[in-house]
Amino acid sequence: MHILRTALALSLLLAAAPVFAIKPFVADYNANWKGVSAKAQISLSQATGNRWNYELSINNSLGSSSQITVFDEQGDTLRPLSGVDSTQLLFKKMQKNATYDWTQNEARWTGDVKPDRSGPVKLQAGDLDGMLINLAIVRDVAAGKSMNYRMVDNGVARPQTYQNMGKDTVTIAGQTRNATKVGRDSDGKQVIVWVVDGIPTPARILQRKDGKDELELTLRSVH
Numbered sequence: 001m002h003i004l005r006t007a008l009a010l011s012l013l014l015a016a017a018p019v020f021a022i023k024p025f026v027a028d029y030n031a032n033w034k035g036v037s038a039k040a041q042i043s044l045s046q047a048t049g050n051r052w053n054y055e056l057s058i059n060n061s062l063g064s065s066s067q068i069t070v071f072d073e074q075g076d077t078l079r080p081l082s083g084v085d086s087t088q089l090l091f092k093k094m095q096k097n098a099t100y101d102w103t104q105n106e107a108r109w110t111g112d113v114k115p116d117r118s119g120p121v122k123l124q125a126g127d128l129d130g131m132l133i134n135l136a137i138v139r140d141v142a143a144g145k146s147m148n149y150r151m152v153d154n155g156v157a158r159p160q161t162y163q164n165m166g167k168d169t170v171t172i173a174g175q176t177r178n179a180t181k182v183g184r185d186s187d188g189k190q191v192i193v194w195v196v197d198g199i200p201t202p203a204r205i206l207q208r209k210d211g212k213d214e215l216e217l218t219l220r221s222v223h
Helices: 130-143
Strands: 023-031 036-046 051-061 063-074 078-090 092-101 106-111 147-154 156-172 175-186 189-195 202-208 212-222
Touching: 023 051, 051 130, 063 130, 092 130, 130 156, 130 175, 130 189, 156 189, 156 212, 189 212
Parallel strands: none
Antiparallel strands: 023 036, 023 212, 036 051, 051 063, 063 078, 078 092, 092 106, 147 156, 156 175, 175 189, 189 202, 202 212
């Protein structure tokens, strides 16, 4: 599953301005995953030093999925260090592990991956994984910046460009909030993200493949 790895990675507000400094949070979502209603949570917690754990978890009657990225801050850059992507569906379980070695400037993958997706992939300054792109979107919408990223994930490196699709509204805990809607559409995949000013995580995320909804997250609460 590539939930937020093709979208779900939402850059929290950068330390360039104090108001956008990264801070821990826990966000609960109503979700629809694989056509079945679900509960989801996105959390950001501080580990040792300047390292952070960024996690998405989803559960419904079909199974569960979890994506965890460990990253650090290098100036105004969010730098992936490792990742675990696991999915449990009935009697089928899959797990992929990512390692981003910035001393060698290469990324590798182990676990349930095809040989041609194990790497190494050469890293460049500013590279993000799929989860961190989501954090970057929140940060860059708030700063009014362009949303051009290079995603290194699942054994490949791809450019990802999100377009500002204008203003919209979302309902959070019964309240209507103004939001900025951004998205990308390429290779048969569409990802749309709604960002609300002052909320450190997307208010809504919609991911489609070949015109069919794969994942939808709608924020219930954040603290």
